[in-house]
Amino acid sequence: MMHDKNTIITLAGLNLALSYENAGVDRLEKRSSESIDPEVKERLDRHLAQTKEQQARLRETIKSLGGEPITEMGRLPIPEPPQSLKAMIESGSTPNESEVWESLNDLIIEKAETIMYKGGIQALELLEADKKAIKNLEKNLKEEEAFANWLEKNNPRIAKRLMTKQLEEKKKKQKREESVTASTTG
Numbered sequence: 535m536m537h538d539k540n541t542i543i544t545l546a547g548l549n550l551a552l553s554y555e556n557a558g559v560d561r562l563e564k565r566s567s568e569s570i571d572p573e574v575k576e577r578l579d580r581h582l583a584q585t586k587e588q589q590a591r592l593r594e595t596i597k598s599l600g601g602e603p604i605t606e607m608g609r610l611p612i613p614e615p616p617q618s619l620k621a622m623i624e625s626g627s628t629p630n631e632s633e634v635w636e637s638l639n640d641l642i643i644e645k646a647e648t649i650m651y652k653g654g655i656q657a658l659e660l661l662e663a664d665k666k667a668i669k670n671l672e673k674n675l676k677e678e679e680a681f682a683n684w685l686e687k688n689n690p691r692i693a694k695r696l697m698t699k700q701l702e703e704k705k706k707k708q709k710r711e712e713s714v715t716a717s718t719t720g
């Protein structure tokens with residue numbers, strides 16, 4: 535099929551979005567399998583299912599415009615600490631601390647997705663691109679916004695719960711050790 539220039543750009547934009555969703559599925563599957571918090575895990579699973587629907591929506595739109603859906607993954611924006619701190623963060627963190635850390639990365643990623651979709655939608659509007667393509671990007675944007683908002687609102691509460699739990703467990707462990715010492719010396 536011959537494509538005009540606008541269709542080529544539209545298809546490139548849709549495939550770019552799809553490449554980030556491909557990476558999103560990969561990241562969410564990994565996060566869900568490693569998450570130690572049932573509430574977080576449930577939300578990640580829910581967004582994983584949504585992300586798969588987003589992929590399907592993008593693939594369908596790409597095909598309807600005569601394009602080939604991309605299978606490659608784009609790179610999601612996760613901040614990269616300097617080497618000297620990275621080793622400390624990775625080896626020195628408890629599972630609870632890692633969960634808090636990664637939930638911040640989840641928020642960064644979902645916020646970035648909303649920014650990319652907004653830019654993409656505006657670009658397609660300026661190109662007077664296919665209406666259905668724009669509609670589908672808007673659907674994806676709504677879901678990204680909803681999850682980003684949920685994370686932004688709930689991350690602090692979950693972080694507090696995880697850190698309180700960690701502190702309580704530490705105190706309990708200390709008490710146990712104290713009573714063992716007391717019973718062996720007393």
Ligand SMILES: [Fe+2]
Nearest residue numbers: 558644647678
């Ligand atoms: Fe997302």
